[in-house]
Amino acid sequence: MGVKQYLTFNFFVMAIKIDQEACIGCGACAAVCPAVFQLNEAGKAEVIKEDELECAKNGAESCPVQAIKID
Secondary structure (H helix, E strand, O other): OOOOOOOOOOOOOOOEEEOOOOOOOOOHHHHHOOOOEEEOOOOOEEEOOOOOHHHHHHHHHHOOOOOEEEO
16 A cells, blocks of 8 residues: 655745825835835835745734834
8 A cells, every 4th residue: 555645835825914094105015015015105005925925924923013024
């Protein structure tokens, strides 16, 4: 009897939400994690990519008004 091998893939789909009314446009998130966040033309944070979980978490934690939520 042979041993069966299984491949396991862990996919984490995250959703990053930025409360545009709460955002003060300080740029902390973009400074900490430019791979995920940038400031838009209105001077508010926006998401440019959602596949860098640790970076996104660090950017969210840097927000002084807690306008960024990661689900």
